[in-house]
Amino acid sequence: MRIFIQREQAESETRVAATPTTVKRFVEWGWDVTVEPGAGIRAGFPDELFADEGATMSSDASDADIVLRAGLTTPNEAEQYQSGTTVIGFFDPYVNADLMRACERAGLTVVALEAIPRTTLAQSMDALSSQATVGGYAAVLLAAQQSPKFLPMLVTAAGTIPPARVLILGVGVAGLQAIATARRLGALVHAYDVRPETREQVESLGAKFVEAPTTETDAAGYAQAVDDDVQARQFAALAPHVKEADLIITTAQIPGRPAPLLITDAMVATMKPGSVIVDMAAASGGNVEPSRPDETVTTHNVTILGPTNLASTVAADASNMLARNMLTVLERARDEDGSVAFAEDTEVLGPATVIVNGVAAHPRTRTLLGYPEEEST
Known part of the structure; x- marks a missing residue:
């Protein structure tokens, strides 16, 4: 051979x-x-x-x-x-x-x-998951590098600096690694996924689960598409968390399908100046409306990055x-x-x-x- x-x-x-x-x-x-x-x-x-x-x-x-x-x-x-x-x-x-x-x-x-296949038997062959682990880690470091804020709380002679607020949208392999990395860096982390069973995983890593509409998974273990009514309620539930976040990492994508839209341009407009978003789904349409693959977009004084190959970093x-x-x-x-x-x-x-x-x-x-x-x- x-x-x-x-x-x-x-x-x-x-x-x-x-x-x-x-x-x-x-x-x-x-x-x-x-x-x-x-x-x-x-x-x-x-x-x-x-x-x-x-x-x-x-x-x-x-x-x-x-x-x-x-x-x-x-x-x-x-x-x-x-x-x-x-x-x-x-x-x-x-x-x-x-x-x-x-x-x-x-x-x-x-x-x-x-x-x-996403099965127990195939776990050791699942390259999507192994590379998503790398991507989730790298996404947080990229966002931290672009942010004008510290991630951990600091108590200094010059005063106390509160921890950065990090929002993770999509709690698959990449999202879980992003949560773990942001927590290790001392950030206050919130996370959301449409699959209700991810709550326990989020909380086990020390993050808070965002209450928003959920849905069932398909036979492959991926979240099913949501209708317009559920999406509208999803936007409404996520909007206050997006507004408060200093850093956002979005990871929601399904192989062979367009990525679900999670953050609209109007939601970005409510964020604090200097906030940073890393859209890991930019290559498949993006979770963030203004994001573009492999580009850095600055809009509403928010920096939005759309890296398509974080694993290579x-x-x-x-x-x-x-x-x-x-x-x-x-x-x-x-x-x-x-x-x-x-x-x-x-x-x-x-x-x-x-x-x-x-x-x-x-x-x-x-x-x-x-x-x-x-x-x-």
Whole structure:
């Protein structure tokens, strides 16, 4: 089995999909490992560390059976791979039609990490969650850096400075990590999620749960969309907390769907001058009406940031976590004879194998590409 670790070309992508530790495991399995020169340098893993574990350093992926990617593959990159190659990484498989069509044309098998089921069995392979943990941590540090206020309460000879008020909207993995990080920095934290069962998690971290309309979750564990009446009541309930906040982190998003709107421009206008918002959902439409992907917007004397790849700002640990996710995926796919099987694993890897040998396999990907409904698999 030949595996290729690609160097990400995007300037903003500093992660790598394998580390010297996971490369060592692949070599122990008897696999031939090729690492593109410079693949890990921005994450703190120079080429010699990979070579020391038995990897060959080369940019030639032409004979690779499996390619591991840390960043979002582009259509042009997909068409450079040889037909029959399996590519594992992030693909936006329910939204990015151009990329999915490119993968079909190239005859690839695509294992999309976004499509790993949210089950106990798949937790160690859940790259969305591992990278969201990094993102939630980084979002609080980013907001703190932009804020003109201290986060903790300080009692000094010059007087007492009250703690910053931080509001976290969306209490998934990223939100929980944001709460924990803001609390460690000494802030007074409030948090809200439409799923009522998150109250206990919020309070266990020392934050206060915001009373606002809630809803049920779908089969995948994500919150269901709310109607206009519930959204209006949601805005009304959140408005006073938004007004009082010094820092806001929004994290609410669902793979393959537009992010829910949680903060309107009118709500932003009520905030204190110098307040900061980090919208982690900016790439999928945003939780904050004025936010824009990868831009800093200043409106109503409030700074709104829309970062789309916070995990890359903590590249070393984000790469370590992602590499372990990748390793676990391949451990599950690997057979005793050294071959791999993805689509055949109906519990975990099958649902994530969105394209098989150039043909869309996941129902949502097939719908995206216009396949007739009766042909869905």
